[in-house]
Amino acid sequence: MPKIVDPEARRLEIAEAVFRVIQRDGLAQASLRSVADEAGLAIGSVRHYFKGHDELIVFAMRALGDRVIARLMGHLPEPLDPATPRSRRKELTEALLGELLPLTEQTRAETDVWLAFTAAAKYRPDLAEEVTRTYEGVRSLVRRVLEGAHGVGGLLEGLDLAVETERLAALLDGLALSSGRTSPELMLSVLRRHLESLRRPDPGDGTVTG
Numbered sequence: 001m002p003k004i005v006d007p008e009a010r011r012l013e014i015a016e017a018v019f020r021v022i023q024r025d026g027l028a029q030a031s032l033r034s035v036a037d038e039a040g041l042a043i044g045s046v047r048h049y050f051k052g053h054d055e056l057i058v059f060a061m062r063a064l065g066d067r068v069i070a071r072l073m074g075h076l077p078e079p080l081d082p083a084t085p086r087s088r089r090k091e092l093t094e095a096l097l098g099e100l101l102p103l104t105e106q107t108r109a110e111t112d113v114w115l116a117f118t119a120a121a122k123y124r125p126d127l128a129e130e131v132t133r134t135y136e137g138v139r140s141l142v143r144r145v146l147e148g149a150h151g152v153g154g155l156l157e158g159l160d161l162a163v164e165t166e167r168l169a170a171l172l173d174g175l176a177l178s179s180g181r182t183s184p185e186l187m188l189s190v191l192r193r194h195l196e197s198l199r200r201p202d203p204g205d206g207t208v209t210g
Helices: 007-025 032-039 043-049 053-073 086-098 105-121 125-151 161-177 184-198
Strands: none
Touching: 007 032, 007 043, 007 053, 007 105, 032 043, 032 053, 053 105, 053 125, 086 125, 086 184, 105 125, 105 161, 125 161, 161 184
16 A cells, blocks of 8 residues: 655655755755655655645744743743742743753754744745744743743833833843853853842842742
8 A cells, every 4th residue: 555644744854954955055045856865765755745836935944933832831830820939930940941042952953943034034935925924923921931930020120021021032032132142151140140139139148039
């Protein structure tokens, strides 16, 4: 009997080939032919799942954004739960936001590919829509993290959460841009220092809330 192929799984498999080509050779080299070769498929098989090159690239970009957002959501809701101990909440918050930084081989590869997509989005409205969708999703999550900390009295009084959301998101964006030039350890130190600057000192034990 012929092998039954899950269409969505095959589309994601092809998207993974797009990522590998982009990371290795750049977005300009991610043609249907090169992607098909990378995936070990005939070009006709790629065309079976995508109408053309533009649809393939938009799908791959969306798949990458969805993967990152899903991984971020996988860290919730514990860091936002008021019942979570302060030290644990701090640890979980750093782990959550750390998913947006190129700290591992996987996230460095994702960052390289995402930056290639965003550079191309300046000239392609179809990709710009995906940039905006992911941009808004990340900032919404950062805002939830700060609101969660504020709700349990973990932030300094008088902070403008809209401003602090943008400051923290911009910090994460800037660290991502330094991929390959800044060590993962230094990136984490910068993130931790920024989070510490937002936390309300705890007079009870000399630590900070989170």
